[in-house]
Amino acid sequence: MAVFLVTGGCGFIGSHLCAALRAQGHAVKVLDDLSTGFEENLAPGAELICGDVADPETVRRAMEGVDACFHLAAIASVQRGTEDWLGTHRANLTGTIVVLDAARSRRVPVVYASSAAVYGQPTALPITEDAPTRPLSAYGADKLGCELHARAAGEVHGVPTFGLRFFNVFGPRQDPRSPYTGVISIFCDRLDRGETVTIYGDGQQTRDFVPVRHVVSALLAAADAASVEAPVANVCTGRPTSVLELAECVAKAAGVSARVVHGPARPGEIRHSVGSAERANALLGLGATPELLDGLAEVIAWM
Numbered sequence: 001m002a003v004f005l006v007t008g009g010c011g012f013i014g015s016h017l018c019a020a021l022r023a024q025g026h027a028v029k030v031l032d033d034l035s036t037g038f039e040e041n042l043a044p045g046a047e048l049i050c051g052d053v054a055d056p057e058t059v060r061r062a063m064e065g066v067d068a069c070f071h072l073a074a075i076a077s078v079q080r081g082t083e084d085w086l087g088t089h090r091a092n093l094t095g096t097i098v099v100l101d102a103a104r105s106r107r108v109p110v111v112y113a114s115s116a117a118v119y120g121q122p123t124a125l126p127i128t129e130d131a132p133t134r135p136l137s138a139y140g141a142d143k144l145g146c147e148l149h150a151r152a153a154g155e156v157h158g159v160p161t162f163g164l165r166f167f168n169v170f171g172p173r174q175d176p177r178s179p180y181t182g183v184i185s186i187f188c189d190r191l192d193r194g195e196t197v198t199i200y201g202d203g204q205q206t207r208d209f210v211p212v213r214h215v216v217s218a219l220l221a222a223a224d225a226a227s228v229e230a231p232v233a234n235v236c237t238g239r240p241t242s243v244l245e246l247a248e249c250v251a252k253a254a255g256v257s258a259r260v261v262h263g264p265a266r267p268g269e270i271r272h273s274v275g276s277a278e279r280a281n282a283l284l285g286l287g288a289t290p291e292l293l294d295g296l297a298e299v300i301a302w303m
């Protein structure tokens with residue numbers, strides 16, 4: 001049995017990770033300020049430390065006695081980063097530096113959440129990890145900053161890390177009421193209740209939708225692969241899905257017909273995004289990703 005610290009463990013992705021760690025018999029400490037997470041998401045048997053990941057003393061105490069840390073706490077929203085630039089920076093980049101700093105005295109391995117937002121407008125598809133990183137938002141800039149500081153943590157302080165660039169993650173417990181949530185939980189919620197969904201533009205824009213189960217497998221494998229070279233890898237399926245196709249798939253999973261209305265295209269929206277899963281498969285030995293429809297059925301069943 002090992003002891004893990006999961007920051008953001010009451011959030012969407014963190015709560016699934018904690019459940020998996022507990023199912024493997026590990027002890028889990030969760031550090032979460034419950035700003036977007038929920039106490040009822042806490043995995044049974046996990047210990048909750050309610051506090052701020054950007055507070056050094058809180059994180060230092062939380063890190064005591066742990067074998068590895070999964071750092072997921074963040075304000076996970078491009079829009080929030082625009083509205084509250086400094087506040088999100090404090091949570092998203094300062095919080096990561098605080099975690100790495102607390103890890104350095106015992107060189108605790110840190111697996112942390114980065115994002116496909118580090119790439120900005122893709123120059124070629126599928127997006128590989130060697131593609132240029134030109135974030136188009138404060139959120140993406142801070143996630144790239146996390147990767148740079150992870151590299152410094154390895155070089156200067158010998159802290160092993162692994163950064164995971166999540167694409168569009170979806171699954172149960174993604175809050176459909178949050179204005180910042182992913183498109184899938186909004187579509188599932190609305191179509192399941194017989195309401196229309198709004199698609200901005202022609203609906204041909206594509207995304208790489210990753211089931212949260214796959215993300216948890218990547219996180220668990222990355223804990224064993226963390227190194228002072230600070231590797232980063234995409235967590236994606238390698239399969240593009242258009243937003244229109246997505247609406248049809250959600251309707252199919254919910255057993256209803258897709259009622260779609262079109263709104264104006266959103267200025268500056270990235271047209272196509274799909275990642276290459278090759279590096280993650282090579283470094284983390286991940287199997288095939290679950291099918292979109294299976295993942296959608298899990299969301300509908302949860303609602």
Ligand code: NAD
Pocket residue numbers: 007008009010011012013014031032033034035036037038051052053054071072073074075076077091095113114115116165166167168169170182
């Ligand atoms: P989430 O909002 O459900 O979870 C984030 C958790 O962090 C919440 O429980 C929240 O209360 C907590 N938190 C926020 N600020 C905090 C602070 N200052 N101190 C302590 N806790 C704090 O989001 P999520 O979708 O589960 O995202 C988890 C991680 O994955 C984030 O780092 C996010 O940026 C990253 N990510 C998510 C996606 C996605 O599609 N969901 C994509 C790319 C990257």
